[in-house]
Amino acid sequence: MxxxxxxxxxxxxxxxxxxxxxxxxxxxxxxxxxxxxxxxxxxxxxxxxxxxxxxxxxxxxxxxxxxxxxxxxxxxxxxxxxxxxxxxxxxxxxxxLARLTRIVDIDPLARSARVQPGVRNLAISEAAAEHGLYYAPDPSSQIACTIGGNVAENAGGVHCLKYGLTVHNILKLEVITVAGEKVTIGSEGLDTAGCDLLALMIGSEGLLGVVTEVTVKLLPVPQRAQVVMAAFDQVQTAGAAVGEVISRGIVPAGLEMMDSHAIKAAEAFCGAGYPVDAKALLLCELDGTREEVQQGIEQVEHLFLRLGATATRVSHDEAERALLWKGRKSAFPAVGRIAPDYYCMDGTIPRSQLARVLAEIDTLAEHYSLRVANVFHAGDGNLHPLILFDASVPGEFEKTEELGGRILELCVAVGGCITGEHGVGIEKIRQMHVQFDEVELAQFRAIKSAFDAGGTLNPGKGIPVLKRCQEYRALDARASLR
Amino acid sequence: MxxxxxxxxxxxxxxxxxxxxxxxxxxxxxxxxxxxxxxxxxxxxxxxxxxxxxxxxxxxxxxxxxxxxxxxxxxxxxxxxxxxxxxxxxxxxxxxLARLTRIVDIDPLARSARVQPGVRNLAISEAAAEHGLYYAPDPSSQIACTIGGNVAENAGGVHCLKYGLTVHNILKLEVITVAGEKVTIGSEGLDTAGCDLLALMIGSEGLLGVVTEVTVKLLPVPQRAQVVMAAFDQVQTAGAAVGEVISRGIVPAGLEMMDSHAIKAAEAFCGAGYPVDAKALLLCELDGTREEVQQGIEQVEHLFLRLGATATRVSHDEAERALLWKGRKSAFPAVGRIAPDYYCMDGTIPRSQLARVLAEIDTLAEHYSLRVANVFHAGDGNLHPLILFDASVPGEFEKTEELGGRILELCVAVGGCITGEHGVGIEKIRQMHVQFDEVELAQFRAIKSAFDAGGTLNPGKGIPVLKRCQEYRALDARASLR
The missing domain is CATH 3.30.43.10 (Uridine Diphospho-n-acetylenolpyruvylglucosamine Reductase, domain 2)
Known part of the structure; x- marks a missing residue:
């Protein structure tokens, strides 16, 4: 500059x-x-x-x-x-963008809503509820997080297994370019002429423009949702069961897994009735018409038992469903009680590698003398290892960060990806060199330049501008632990 | 250069x-x-x-x-x-890319197939059939067209209403850059780190790179498919019925419309049993489990009758279903028999504008003294007006081309788009100036430069490089009628 x-x-x-x-x-x-x-x-x-x-x-x-x-x-x-x-x-x-909080328009016939970027994720579904519609992607932070931020990071959530990430639920964006020009990206139809920039813009972390209006898809609220919980005495068995459910053509609304650390912490935190001696817990939710949910839940429960579940429990009403999810949804704060600090990782692996990767994470954790709790979207292979540490111990965060990097590199090694739903930001910028080769990174930089030749939009995030991974080691982006 | x-x-x-x-x-x-x-x-x-x-x-x-x-x-x-x-x-x-015809791998568990670009669209479904799977997008040319071409033009088909266009059915691409480098775009997981270039590459008409391998999603072959045909004595009534089906939350596998010219031509060509005095015909196919299809078909038939259908017919077996579709599928060659030449347009409009746009096309056709037959994907608002003309009459193709341009501009005027599933190519490059403003076109050119600074990949197609629409009038791209 x-x-x-x-x-x-x-x-x-x-x-x-x-x-x-x-x-x-x-x-x-x-x-x-x-x-x-x-x-x-x-x-x-x-x-x-x-x-x-x-x-x-x-x-x-x-x-x-x-x-x-x-x-x-x-x-x-x-x-x-x-x-x-x-x-x-x-x-x-x-x-x-916190003051741009207007829901501009809800069109129940077209099943879409046009909203400003500062509208909270959950507020869209609340506003659409009178039409029997909702917005599907549901990050854990949905009470607080905004649709603009969801677009920037391509946010996910428990129900993304069936309904997709943010990128699969957005029709159109209004974007302000670095030079202050207004452009429209995407359309309300299936096809759009010209370059399809919509997916490129979603997840681009503010590197390509500033989103000022979002048109989202709305879906009809399902007639019924039911969840089956299954306990396993081995992580491997639970991992195999996940693969089996998916390969049978069942499409759960959500299929979540928790390991022993997470089960214990969650149960102590909110008493959801989880079996605390289980080595792994699966929560599988189905939604749809009454008949198909009932049929599907029976099928999944039967399958889990046949594949070695030591116990199962099916929700019979909304209160029981909420209770079974309560433990999962409060797993992060629950883990926060069993360690002074935790660091939530985010990576994706092929489902077939679940058991192997969880075992390797254990080995890595042992090597670094750190504990790792696993709470994650098993159905789509999106891991969230929570590394437990104590920031007041000198050097422990550095060790944590290194373990985190090793876990992301493990995801790449088994054919996965360093992101799932949290984006790259600054956190994973070093691992971009592990995921992509120089030709691919050069392509990303050229794209970035096509939108922002001066490099003033959110510099330092998402796309590594430095040539070598090592240069990042010296980077002073991280200021201090707080 | x-x-x-x-x-x-x-x-x-x-x-x-x-x-x-x-x-x-x-x-x-x-x-x-x-x-x-x-x-x-x-x-x-x-x-x-x-x-x-x-x-x-x-x-x-x-x-x-x-x-x-x-x-x-x-x-x-x-x-x-x-x-x-x-x-x-x-x-x-x-x-x-005609010699790259290898189906590299079919993974029934992941429900994906990795194929070379020269593999024919239908060949993928044929190869996946032994696993009970198929590839959903089905352009009319699916016996002949290749997956590489489908990716280049973001091809559609009758079943795209439910299953999406090519862009919604591709997981990953291997692409050779203009400089001969190999890059991978997309992934087999939900998320991918870095710039999401997959949708950008799909439909980019060879302007950004050459696709050398395609990983497609496969879907389970539906248990059952059934079609209901409905005749209407007014195009408006049929158009309203289309909107009504969709707004009730029914998601047909296909919802097609033919107007009077097309009905007559198709019936004369193949005797599908279409009512030749009808002003409009709808074909609505549902697929899924036996129960849901049966229930849905009854509901749709009832709805059509209530909304003014003068006759309906439901397929009761595969032979009858094939017969009802036969007329629709051969509508293009059938129209070819009632005029020396025809020019197939492709544009998309909001479904709510169907009746209005069809009426305006009639008015335009009258103005140009040309006949237009309409056969199209009504459910997704993807029009295919077929302009009938005689190339041996001097000036008639020019008139046809002008009418075609006016129809595309009409699509834009009602909030639609100049493409549906055929791409922009050279044909619609002038209308890119109608669809997009200069800021948006400049953005497209910058993207193009990010991949191909020298402009040697498929020059003259897709993205207008000339500044003004008028300059295209002088363009000598079209050589001669044959």
């Missing part, structure tokens, strides 16, 4: 206040504090300024000011991301 | 013959003849050379030679495309 036109923080703030309510151009360190990291607080930084525009027009103007002066821009939703994708850069602006 | 290294046809052929069987480097005009157009023969050109490599390695080498000498490359499958996407350029090489 040699040709950057120099501009001080005060002058930048002045220019932005010409069209944004002065109160929402945040300069003071205290108010900025909440913006210094996302849901992965190990990575944090203080930005130059935080701006919280109210309209798309203000966003366009802010983008133009930043573009003119080559100021980096980091867009931000609710900050619940888990890969430091929304971490500020110290010489840049954080562009919070 | 000022810095092009000059090389003659003979020298190019010599270099290519160093690694490709000399016989498959085609120089003579007679053998080249079959390559001079795709399924839209109004647009044709003679290439410099045609090469038909046998291996991916040969493709990489050929790409390197062409790249070094800045020779344009037009990849080609079976040549069944309908937008002149595979039309040669006179100073370039046609790269035929």
């Amino acid at each position: 040699a040709d950057r036109q120099p501009i001080g923080k005060a002058e930048l703030a002045r220019q932005l206040r010409e069209f944004i309510d002065p109160h929402y151009v945040i300069e003071d360190a205290e108010t900025q504090k909440v913006y210094e990291c996302d849901g992965l607080p190990m990575y944090c930084a203080t930005p130059l300024l935080v701006v919280v525009p109210e309209t798309v027009d203000q966003i366009q103007q802010a983008m133009r000011v930043c573009h003119r002066h080559r100021i980096p821009v980091v867009a931000r939703g609710a900050g619940t991301g888990l890969s430091a994708g929304a971490m500020p850069v110290s010489d840049g602006v954080v562009l919070s | 000022a810095d092009r290294q000059p090389i003659g046809k003979a020298e190019l052929a010599r270099q290519l013959r160093e690694f490709i069987d000399p016989h498959y480097v085609i120089e003579d005009a007679e053998t080249q003849k079959v390559y001079e157009c795709d399924g839209l023969p109004m647009y044709c050109a003679t290439p410099l050379l045609v090469v038909v490599p046998e291996t991916v390695d040969q493709i990489q080498q050929a790409m390197r030679v062409c790249h070094r000498h800045r020779i344009p490359v037009v990849a080609r499958g079976a040549g069944t495309g309908l937008s002149a996407g595979a039309m040669p350029v006179s100073d370039g090489v046609v790269l035929s």
Whole structure:
């Protein structure tokens, strides 16, 4: 950025206040504090300024000011991301989309909703409920996280096995380019002429543009949902059962697995009735019409028992279903009680490798003298190893981070992928060199340049700009543990 | 291309013959003849050379030679495309993928097949049949068209209403870049790290790279399929019925519409038992389990009758189902019998606009003194107006082409799109300026440059490089009617 036109923080703030309510151009360190990291607080930084525009027009103007002066821009939703994708850069602006919270339109006939990026994930389903419709992707953070952030990270959730990730549930985006121009990407029809940029934009972590409106698909709320829980005395047996369910053509709404550490922690936390001596627990939910769910649940329960489940339990009403899920849904905070800190990893493997990878994670954990609890979307092979550690012990986070990296590399080695639903952000940028070769990375960089030649959109995230993995070792992105 | 290294046809052929069987480097005009157009023969050109490599390695080498000498490359499958996407350029090489016909692997557990680009669409389903699986997208040309061509044009078909276009049924691609490098795009899992280039590559008409391997999703063959035919005495009533079926949450496997011209032509051609006095005919197919299909068919038939159908007929066995579809499937050749020539358009509109658009097409046709038959995928709003004309009448094709352009512009005006499943190619490149504004087109050009800075991959197709629509009027792409 040699040709950057120099501009001080005060002058930048002045220019932005010409069209944004002065109160929402945040300069003071205290108010900025909440913006210094996302849901992965190990990575944090203080930005130059935080701006919280109210309209798309203000966003366009802010983008133009930043573009003119080559100021980096980091867009931000609710900050619940888990890969430091929304971490500020110290010489840049954080562009919070928190005030764009309008549900513009719900079209029950077309089964779609047009919403602003700051609308919370769950708020879409709440608004669509009167039409018997809902928005399917359901990240654990759905009460808080925004659809804009979901689009940025291609968020997933328990029900993505059947209904897909964010990328499979978005029809159209309105995007502001780095130069402040407004473009429409995607359409409400099946096909769209020209380059299909929709999937490229989804999961691009704010590197290609700023999303200012999202048209999502809505689905009819299923008549019925039922869950079967199965306990196993071996992780291997549970892993094999997952493969068996899928290969029989059953498409569960969700198929989740928890290991011994996670079962114990969850049960102690909320008393869902989990068998605490089990080595692995599967939760398999089916949804659809009454008849098909009933038939399917019987089939799955029978299958689990035949494949060695030591106990099963089927939900018979909504209260029981909620109870069985309660343990799974509170597994993260539950694990938070059995260790001072935990680090949630995210990677995807072929389902056939489940048992092998879980065994290797155990071996790795032993090598690093760390404990790992596993709570994950088994049906789609999306692992979430939770590494337990104590940040107050010198060197323990570094060890944790190294183990995390080894786990991601293991995912790649078995034919999987370093992401599942949390994105790359800063967290996984080193592993991009493990996942992709130089030709592929060069292609990504060329794409990035096609949208943002100056490299001012969320610099340092998603796509490695440095040539060699090793250079990242020296990177000072991670500031300090908090 | 000022810095092009000059090389003659003979020298190019010599270099290519160093690694490709000399016989498959085609120089003579007679053998080249079959390559001079795709399924839209109004647009044709003679290439410099045609090469038909046998291996991916040969493709990489050929790409390197062409790249070094800045020779344009037009990849080609079976040549069944309908937008002149595979039309040669006179100073370039046609790269035929017809010899890459290997089904590399079928994985019934993962429900996927890895195939070479020259494999015919239907051959995938034939090979997967022993596992009870099939590949869903079914273009009319599925006996002949190749999966590589399907990927290039994002092909559709009758069953795309339920199962999506090609883009919704591909997991992974192996692509050779313009410089001859091999890259992998997509993955077998739900998520993929890095830029999601898969959808971008699908439908990109050979402008971004050459696809050398395709991993497709396979689906279980449905237990049962049944079709209900309904006749209407008004196009409007039939159009409204289409909207009503979809808005009730019924997801037909296919929902097709034919107008009066098409019904008469089809019935005369193959005697499917269509009511020739009907103004519109709907064919609605449902598939799934026996129970749901039976229930659904009853519901749809009842609905059609309530909404004004003058007659209905339900298929009771596979023979009757095949018969009812026979007329629809042979509608194009049937129309070919009632006029010397026809021009098949392809555009998409919101379903709510069906009746209005069909009426406006009638008005336009009258204005141009041409007849238009309509046979189309009503369920997804994908129109295929067939303009009937006589190429031997001077000026009649020009008039036809103008009417075609007006129809595409009408699609855009009602909120639709200039493509449905045939791509842009050369045919619709002028209408790209109607569909997109300059900012969006500039974005497409930047993307194209990110993959192919020299612009040698399938030049002139898909993305307009000229600044103004008018410039295309002077374009000499269309050589002559044949």
